[in-house]
Amino acid sequence: MTTTGRPVRITDVAALAGVSPGTVSKALNNTGALRDSTRARVREAADRLGFVPDPDARWLSARRSYTVGLLSADSAGRFSIPVMLGAESALAAGRMAALLATSRRDPVREVFLVESMLARRVDGLIVTGRTTDPRPPVDLGGSDIPVVYAFSPSTDPDDASVFPDDAHGARLVVEHLLATGRRRIVHVGGRPHQHSSTERAEAAQRALADAGLGLAAPTLFGEWSEAWGRQAVDVLLRTRDLADPDADLGFDAIMCGSDQIARGACDRLRELGVAVPERVAVTGFDDWDVMALASRPPLTTVDLRLEELGRRAAELLLDAIAGRPHHGRELMPMRLVPRASTG
Amino acid sequence: MTTTGRPVRITDVAALAGVSPGTVSKALNNTGALRDSTRARVREAADRLGFVPDPDARWLSARRSYTVGLLSADSAGRFSIPVMLGAESALAAGRMAALLATSRRDPVREVFLVESMLARRVDGLIVTGRTTDPRPPVDLGGSDIPVVYAFSPSTDPDDASVFPDDAHGARLVVEHLLATGRRRIVHVGGRPHQHSSTERAEAAQRALADAGLGLAAPTLFGEWSEAWGRQAVDVLLRTRDLADPDADLGFDAIMCGSDQIARGACDRLRELGVAVPERVAVTGFDDWDVMALASRPPLTTVDLRLEELGRRAAELLLDAIAGRPHHGRELMPMRLVPRASTG
Incomplete structure (x- = not known):
């Protein structure tokens, strides 16, 4: 060395x-x-x-190969693709080429792809995945090239990982709802036990506690789908008298775990004659344009800044390749995107 | 040579x-x-x-580099990403690595990226894009490595291109609607003057003519959006008496240019009390799961088979690298996906 x-x-x-x-x-x-x-x-x-x-x-x-491997465990790619495009853009600016490989969540395929990249003498690896749940470190088979984990952090806290700050995003949403006068907030999350679900739910409760408040109802967990958003609204309104336009609904805002859930919630509220945002504010999460903009009304939501996250992963890797390695987990702050669904 | x-x-x-x-x-x-x-x-x-x-x-x-360049002009990637993942999968099976580069529709950036790939001695290039509109051939700066155009064909008819058979997909839709008893079909297309728009519209008319029929109204072109789907339904029903459940609407099926348009059409028909599929059948195009499955009812649509298209592009390129070049345009047949929106 x-x-x-x-x-x-x-x-x-x-x-x-x-x-x-x-x-x-x-x-x-x-x-x-x-x-x-x-x-x-x-x-x-x-x-x-x-x-x-x-x-x-x-x-x-x-010579260095001036080539970096982009390894994704994702196949659909809704989260990993923006991360990879951001990384590719930053790498190209640094005159580094990006070798693409997708393991499709198959560990055997991952080992094969990593070997293939090492045989091509990549100068480093960026590893991304489908969720923000931590993943085991890749098996480098004895090689000591630098690796940065993007979006899905490594379970080894000493590895360099950069991933979305879900707690920050949840706090931005709660603070926005409080600032726009809402006080009785309920939370409709996605799948339970996922890192992003629990992180957002806990952060929302902490942000409310800081304002001397609590959730207006226990958090409902379900799926990352529009159908779940519609169903959750039915659960929340089960005992309410919707014929009375002045009836107390028990809440004045629904903070949803994704834009899909929020869009389903808006659709169901409209069908039930509950005006959004006048009577109930609704927020999403992800800022996925085809959901957030097509929703009626368009959704206030949180941008995960995935391209910036990919660019940051590339910066960390370029540093490590240049002999200045980073260690530990870095959180990418989110950005609130206010639209009509919160008034 | x-x-x-x-x-x-x-x-x-x-x-x-x-x-x-x-x-x-x-x-x-x-x-x-x-x-x-x-x-x-x-x-x-x-x-x-x-x-x-x-x-x-x-x-x-x-030696060969056993590396292929994947060049995309797309940045959003909804069409190009499945194409690239299909290509990457087929290349990996052939022990070829894929270098990823996205030009973001910037011609100067494209020249830079192609030069960068040539400097890395890629054995060939797969070029993809955002639409099926033909694109000029890439500038190889004198290199004679093989190139295959996927999704967006080359304007040079001698280049190897593989792209979706829009006319086939439109014919599948019309034949399905006729087979399920519909006779008065209207077509709501996306943006006018795009290859996929005109190709589908013309093919639908040919398929109807083959059955001795015509469209029940002139084709409406607009945008690739849900809002346009809702608006088009309003245009089609402008002069109809919706209070009468037996009134003649003038059509019994809406063939839409995309799943987003179809989803908007279904939403508006439901809001106006027109039952889908009982009174009006609705079809999409693309088989984009988050739209086609979330639609109420779920959409009968056409699968563009983008991953297969990417795999086929990789096969054509591997053939050319092995000294068996292909020339000319190849169309990828589509696949009908029947769901509840046509009964």
């Missing part, structure tokens, strides 16, 4: 011996016409630095 | 001269210890084949 921690390269040996990389190659491979003194000087430099030539790719190892 | 049309490689020279590629390199670079007769034989073979060594990458040129 050099003093900066990266593996010794043929160019390091060349610099120390005062010769070209081509001469180093010839000296160590016993090819070409070289003076014995040159050959000896190169070997001494290689020994001092601990340089181990790879017999299969002596020439390739002489 | 060799007889199969691909560029001459160092391995071709080696085979003709009866030596190893390493010997070819030494002979042409005037390095290493070789007999003069060997050096002469290699030079003669190189001359006969017209082999031009690249001084910057003599060793790399000796």
Whole structure:
């Protein structure tokens, strides 16, 4: 290893011996016409630095590949694709190419793809996934190239991970609802036990507690779907008299776990004659344009800033490739997008 | 060029001269210890084949990179991403890695990205885009690596292109509507003047003409949005008496240009009390799950088979890399997906 921690390269040996990389190659491979003194000087430099030539790719190892692997465990790609496009954009600006590989949540396929990328001598890996649930570190088979986990953090807290700050997003939503005069907020979450579900639910309760309030009803968990949003509204309004336009509904805002859930909630409220946002404010999460903008009314929601997240992952990786590795988890702050569903 | 049309490689020279590629390199670079007769034989073979060594990458040129470039002009990626994932999957099965690059519809960026891929010695390129409108061929700057256009065909009819058969999809829809008893079909298209819009509209009319029928109203073009689907229903029903449940609406089926349009149409029909599919059948196009399945009722639609299209593009490219180039345009047949919106 050099003093900066990266593996010794043929160019390091060349610099120390005062010769070209081509001469180093010839000296160590016993090819070409070289003076014995040159050959000896190169070997001494290689020994001092601990340089181990790879017999299969002596020439390739002489240079960085300027290529980074983008490994996604996702197949649908709604979250991973913006992350990868952001990373690709930042890498291209740094003159690095991006090798794409999708494991489709198949661990055997992942091992094969990582081996394939290592054989192509990628300078580093960005690993992304389908949810923000932590995932085990990739198996590098002994290689020490840097890896950054984007969107799905590594279970190893020492690995470099950057992922969305769900708690921040939930707090932004609650503070926005309070600032616009809502006091009796209910929360309709997505699938239970997922990191993003529990994180958002807990953060919403903390933000309300900070204002001396609580949720107006226990959180309802279900699915990440419009149908669940419609169904949750029926559950919340089960015992209410909807014929009376002044009846107390028990809540004045529904904070939903996704734009799909929020869109379903808006549809059902409209069908039941409950005006959004006048009587009930509704918020989404994700800022997924085809849902948030097509909703009636358009949704106040939270932008996960996935492209920025991908760009940040690329920056962390480029730093590590340059010998300045990052460690630990970094959270990407979210951004509130106010629209008509909260008035 | 060799007889199969691909560029001459160092391995071709080696085979003709009866030596190893390493010997070819030494002979042409005037390095290493070789007999003069060997050096002469290699030079003669190189001359006969017209082999031009690249001084910057003599060793790399000796081998294929087993890497293919995936270039997308799209940034949102709803159509291009499934195409690229299908291609990546087929390439990985062929032990080829995929270099990802997105030009975001910026021609200057595209030139830069293509140069960057050529510098990495990709064995070929797959080019995809945002619509099925033909696009100009990529500028390879003199390189003759094979290129396959996927989803967005090349304007050069001699280039290998594979793209969705919109006319086939439209015919599948019309035949399905006729088979389920509909006779008075109207067509609500997306943006006018786009290849997919005009192709589908014309094919629908041809399919109806084959059955001795015509459209029940002139085609309405607008946007690829739910709002346009709702608005188009209002236009179609403007002069009708909706209070009378037996009134003649003038049509019994709406063939929509996309799932978003169809979903909007279903929503508006439901709000106006017109039962789908009992009174009016509605069809989509794209089989985009979040639209087609969330629609009430779920949409009968057409699957563009984008992953298969990407896989087919990869097959065409692998053939070309192996010396069996394809030329001309190939259409990917679509698949009807019947659901509740047509009964």
